[in-house]
Amino acid sequence: LNVHLLYDGDGPRIGPGAAAQSGPVLESLPRLVARLRRAQQALARLPLDDVLGLLDAAARAWVQPGHPLAEYLRRERLGFLPLWLRRANLETVLARSLRGHPEALDGFVYLAASDAMLLRAQPRGLVVHWLAGNVPLLGMLSLTQSLAAKNANLLKVARNSAGMLPHLLAALAEVAYCNRRGESLSGRVLTEAVAVLYADRNDVEAARELSLAADVRVAWGSLEAVQTIANLPRRHGTEDVIFGPKTSLAVVAAERLAGAEAARRVAAALAADASAFDQQGCNSPHTVFVERGGAVDPAAFAQLLAEALDAEQRRAPLAHVDPAATMQVLALRAEYAMRGRAYGSHGMGWSVLWADEDQGLAEPCCQRTLFVRGVPDVFAVVPLCSEQTQTVGLAVDDRRLALAEALAARGVQRCPAIGAMRLYGAPWDGLFLTDRLVRWVSAG
Amino acid sequence: VKAAPSEAGGIGVQERIEELIRGPQYAMRQAEKDLLLAALLAEVCRDMAERCPPYGRFLETWGSAPAAWQSPADVPPLPVAIFKRLLLSAVPPENVVRELHSSGTTGQQPSRIVLDKTTAFRQGRALVAVLKEHIGPGRRPLLVLDAAESTAAGGSLSASGAAIRGLAPFASPTVFGMQAGEGGAEPDWSTIEQFFARHGAGPLLVFGFTYVVWSRFLAAAEGRACRFRAPGTTLLHSGGWKKLAEQAVTKEALTARAAAVLGCPATQVLDMYGMVEQVGTVFVDCEAGHKHAPAFADVILRRADTLQPVGPGERGIIEVLSLLPSSYPGQAILTEDEGLLVGVDDCPCGRKGKFFRFGRRIERAEPRGCGDVRALVAEAAR
Numbered sequence: 001l002n003v004h005l006l007y008d009g010d011g012p013r014i015g016p017g018a019a020a021q022s023g024p025v026l027e028s029l030p031r032l033v034a035r036l037r038r039a040q041q042a043l044a045r046l047p048l049d050d051v052l053g054l055l056d057a058a059a060r061a062w063v064q065p066g067h068p069l070a071e072y073l074r075r076e077r078l079g080f081l082p083l084w085l086r087r088a089n090l091e092t093v094l095a096r097s098l099r100g101h102p103e104a105l106d107g108f109v110y111l112a113a114s115d116a117m118l119l120r121a122q123p124r125g126l127v128v129h130w131l132a133g134n135v136p137l138l139g140m141l142s143l144t145q146s147l148a149a150k151n152a153n154l155l156k157v158a159r160n161s162a163g164m165l166p167h168l169l170a171a172l173a174e175v176a177y178c179n180r181r182g183e184s185l186s187g188r189v190l191t192e193a194v195a196v197l198y199a200d201r202n203d204v205e206a207a208r209e210l211s212l213a214a215d216v217r218v219a220w221g222s223l224e225a226v227q228t229i230a231n232l233p234r235r236h237g238t239e240d241v242i243f244g245p246k247t248s249l250a251v252v253a254a255e256r257l258a259g260a261e262a263a264r265r266v267a268a269a270l271a272a273d274a275s276a277f278d279q280q281g282c283n284s285p286h287t288v289f290v291e292r293g294g295a296v297d298p299a300a301f302a303q304l305l306a307e308a309l310d311a312e313q314r315r316a317p318l319a320h321v322d323p324a325a326t327m328q329v330l331a332l333r334a335e336y337a338m339r340g341r342a343y344g345s346h347g348m349g350w351s352v353l354w355a356d357e358d359q360g361l362a363e364p365c366c367q368r369t370l371f372v373r374g375v376p377d378v379f380a381v382v383p384l385c386s387e388q389t390q391t392v393g394l395a396v397d398d399r400r401l402a403l404a405e406a407l408a409a410r411g412v413q414r415c416p417a418i419g420a421m422r423l424y425g426a427p428w429d430g431l432f433l434t435d436r437l438v439r440w441v442s443a444g
Numbered sequence: 445v446k447a448a449p450s451e452a453g454g455i456g457v458q459e460r461i462e463e464l465i466r467g468p469q470y471a472m473r474q475a476e477k478d479l480l481l482a483a484l485l486a487e488v489c490r491d492m493a494e495r496c497p498p499y500g501r502f503l504e505t506w507g508s509a510p511a512a513w514q515s516p517a518d519v520p521p522l523p524v525a526i527f528k529r530l531l532l533s534a535v536p537p538e539n540v541v542r543e544l545h546s547s548g549t550t551g552q553q554p555s556r557i558v559l560d561k562t563t564a565f566r567q568g569r570a571l572v573a574v575l576k577e578h579i580g581p582g583r584r585p586l587l588v589l590d591a592a593e594s595t596a597a598g599g600s601l602s603a604s605g606a607a608i609r610g611l612a613p614f615a616s617p618t619v620f621g622m623q624a625g626e627g628g629a630e631p632d633w634s635t636i637e638q639f640f641a642r643h644g645a646g647p648l649l650v651f652g653f654t655y656v657v658w659s660r661f662l663a664a665a666e667g668r669a670c671r672f673r674a675p676g677t678t679l680l681h682s683g684g685w686k687k688l689a690e691q692a693v694t695k696e697a698l699t700a701r702a703a704a705v706l707g708c709p710a711t712q713v714l715d716m717y718g719m720v721e722q723v724g725t726v727f728v729d730c731e732a733g734h735k736h737a738p739a740f741a742d743v744i745l746r747r748a749d750t751l752q753p754v755g756p757g758e759r760g761i762i763e764v765l766s767l768l769p770s771s772y773p774g775q776a777i778l779t780e781d782e783g784l785l786v787g788v789d790d791c792p793c794g795r796k797g798k799f800f801r802f803g804r805r806i807e808r809a810e811p812r813g814c815g816d817v818r819a820l821v822a823e824a825a826r
Contacts, residue, residue, distance in 0.1 A: 132813025132814050133813055134813030134814060134815050134816070135813065135814075135815075138814075158813070220813065220814050221813050221814055222813055222814065222816040223816075225813070243814055244814065245813075245814050245815070245816050245817045246814060246815075246817070247815070247817040279815075280813065280815050281814070281815050282813075282814040282815045284815060318749075321748050321749035322748075323748035323761060323782060323806045324780075324806050324807055326748045326749075326751075326761070327523055327525060327761070327778070327780050327806060328525075330523040330525075330778060331523040331525035331526055331529065333505075333506065334502055334506075334522055334523055334526045335526060335529050335530060337501055337502045337504075337505035337506060338498035338499070338501050338502050338526075338530060338532075339498065339530070341505075342505055342506075344506075346750070346751070347749055347750040347751055347752075348748065348749050348750075348751070364815070364817060366815070388817065
């Protein structure tokens with residue numbers, strides 16, 4: 001197998017910025033899998049409180065000024081990670097995911113006083129994650145939910161961010177935590193149960209072997225990528241969790257545009273959502289529907305949005321510019337300058353495009369490009385949504401829940417406030433990941 | 445043909461453009477050229493903005509006032525894809541003598557370029573002026589490696605047809621060496637062999653599109669063990685390298701094999717860089733294998749992230765500038781090609797100004813993971 005080992009219990013095999021292929025070729029996948037399964041047995045004996053304690057300790061340590069990882073997190077725009085790893089966040093995620101009873105990960109529990117059945121959330125074993133290159137952070141979010149469920153993990157990373165996970169895992173291995181019983185724990189108990197690999201996405205044989213090793217297959221990626229993984233052979237009983245392609249949009253109601261200041265706040269929140277992950281996420285907005293009739297009309301809102309994106313750009317510039325995307329953005333900028341209005345940075349930092357006659361969803365262009373479109377009513381966006389719509393960010397007051405109901409009925413999976421679109425959480429894509437990473441076992 | 449004062453920036457500007465076309469093409473140093481072109485482009489673009497209101501809005505949005513332009517790099521370039529999205533014209537429909545269109549990739553809208561008389565004539569003369577400096581003046585037999593149908597008369601003309609017509613002033617006679625077939629044009633070997641038998645001893649010109657030359661002509665000629673032994677041949681080829689790059693075909697390989705089949709020196713196999721959006725403005729290989737900008741045109745290579753011009757030795761997106769168009773806003777066009785700016789004023793061939801090498805067609809390389817809905821859109825469309 002032409003698979004490169006990037007991390008295992010012995011530590012990282014490549015530097016944070018190194019090329020994926022610079023990792024050593026994996027000698028034996030079965031041997032690695034056996035090692036992971038042994039580590040999983042040790043992890044399964046660890047109380048959930050200790051797992052959360054270790055992750056929380058990492059979150060606290062990594063934001064300390066002077067910590068080697070603090071600068072890395074800032075530079076790589078991974079600021080969300082320490083927030084995600086905090087105990088309070090993970091407890092909420094697990095409680096939601098595990099029917100309100102995350103303690104079922106430690107043993108049998110009753111889910112309700114009136115329910116005579118005891119239930120336990122049993123780790124499934126080895127989770128193989130296929131990660132996409134668009135949002136490297138997702139690897140850690142996927143992994144931590146699996147570690148909390150006490151599974152072993154094999155992560156196949158994308159080429160463009162291959163060194164990130166090994167670097168973060170090396171830092172996690174160094175974390176020390178004193179639990180409630182006064183015992184000192186090392187992050188290694190978690191990282192021993194993790195390995196990171198890279199294989200070319202066209203390497204069918206490698207993908208096949210990884211698939212056959214999995215108790216759960218978690219696939220993040222484009223339609224082609226997730227379909228390829230779904231079609232790989234797997235053992236009977238292997239669970240699949242597919243996070244395929246989705247798109248997102250935002251809706252601004254007239255009542256939130258009652259004045260320039262209010263509109264500016266919405267624009268700032270939206271700019272932050274569009275700038276996160278450089279608009280590469282399935283939760284990134286591309287088209288913004290602005291209800292007509294507010295004191296600030298859609299065209300004026302486009303201008304406010306431009307100012308807000310410019311502020312975001314100064315704070316955190318666009319990290320990567322693809323020349324092909326540059327050409328696409330420039331063509332759009334030119335077209336909208338000619339037949340509508342176009343705003344943009346001097347270089348490729350961001351763009352806002354508006355034309356009075358435009359309707360419907362724009363084809364996503366990324367590179368922090370937002371299309372502003374006027375609608376007579378916020379409910380006009382409902383027919384534009386489907387099961388492929390992941391997030392509809394809402395800046396809507398009284399009609400918010402009614403609109404969310406209509407959107408949910410169309411297949412939309414998230415309706416957060418604008419400004420919270422970029423925040424990952426549970427459920428995601430309509431499912432609770434941790435729930436899918438355990439077997440529910442009944443007793444009594 | 446002189447443009448009327450109302451057509452593009454006043455008579456003084458038009459005269460200067462005509463002088464540039466008539467004069468030596470590669471004699472001006474870049475510093476001098478920058479000053480001259482900036483001033484002329486400012487006039488031409490200001491006038492174009494008045495006559496083509498969408499372009500005026502583009503300039504207003506993305507550029508500074510033309511009067512403030514200090515160098516050609518200050519002219520905001522139109523991305524070439526805009527000609528696929530919008531029909532941009534600076535002349536009334538009755539003044540349009542021809543509409544050019546690009547071959548276009550499957551499923552893509554082709555570019556549409558409208559030409560008035562002034563632009564069409566000027567493009568023809570400019571092409572002659574440039575080619576004269578590479579292949580010398582005078583007519584010679586021309587073998588076109590394409591089917592005659594590609595230059596069919598009419599108001600609309602493809603990129604290939606426009607290029608072939610542009611070579612007419614060098615041709616006596618023109619022979620089409622291919623026939624339209626079901627799978628595209630196929631070599632007409634009897635015509636080709638007859639052409640070389642009749643004219644092979646003297647100077648002659650062969651023209652074809654790069655991909656056709658490689659895949660249809662050279663491959664088949666080698667298969668037939670053809671060696672034409674025509675040392676006076678100049679092969680001019682132009683067109684996309686995308687398919688050839690996919691097959692890992694280099695310019696050097698094509699040149700060597702073409703020279704071997706035709707029996708001419710490799711220095712007489714010339715790659716021309718140009719596009720339907722700027723017909724007449726061609727960048728032809730010099731003896732050192734570099735492409736130079738003629739007097740009435742320029743080239744800028746820009747960084748993809750900041751769009752700032754790169755310096756010698758750096759790669760960038762190729763922008764081509766030209767003073768030729770007066771019927772559409774084609775003065776500064778950002779192509780979808782990447783190249784290497786090799787140097788300025790110091791090419792071993794002696795030509796002045798910037799010189800560059802073509803690199804590759806820009807293609808979207810990175811998949812966009814779970815945020816990539818293009819496949820879903822395509823599926824929904826099906």
